[in-house]
Amino acid sequence: MATTAALILAFVNNRLQEAFASGGVNDEILATFNDLTKFNLLKVTTPESASGVDGTTSISVPSDFKMIISITPTDAGSVQKLPLLPIPGGFKEYKKWISDASSNFRSTPTHYTRHAGKFFLWPTLNASFTFKIEYYKHHAQGSAGIAAIEFDDTFTNALNFGATYYAALFRKKTSYVNRWRPIYHEERALMIQLNPPEPSVVGI
Secondary structure, three states: OOOOHHHHHHHHHHHHOOOOOOOOOHHHHHHHHHHHHHOOOOEOOOOEEEEEOOOOOEEEOOOOEEEEEEEEEEEOOOOEOOOOEEOOOHHHHHHHHHHHOOOOOEEOOOEEEEEOOEEEEEOEEOOOEEEEEEEEEOOOOHHHHHHOOOOOHHHHHHHHHHHHHHHHHHOOOHHHHHHHHHHHHHHHHHHHHHOOOOOOOOOO
């Protein structure tokens, strides 16, 4: 079952003995999202898909992108290749590789670097590929982002505890702040421990 704004609201109302109406803790949910984002805990639920054909040199970076986890190509025959490796020297090194290569050098992609809203692929594609992009994300802001909570039950405790803590904090309910801050921080620390960020080298 997916986490929803309505379920978080019911949790907060029950714990703080309040009767906030629908949308009444949206700011608190967003505060929790933004806090968890700082620790790279918000992964995309469904990886983005991008495609390229023979001669393609880059694919677009997702609009809510924060940090890469992996980019995995699959060829037209549905054969999945190894995840792409980051180019150690970033975009500057990529340009050197391109300039040093034969003008018609194309092959199965093995490396990438991020620059100007794109993932640049090395080598240039020699056929059609589909790319699965897994990444940590920035959650959408505003009420539309709340209505489209995208996270499974893994995040339920963190979102419930965080929204309760921030609801108490924003309303200066000191006794509730003192109660829920350590509960939320303990849950956040547990998530960090269980889900350490994958190493990422992103060149610029």
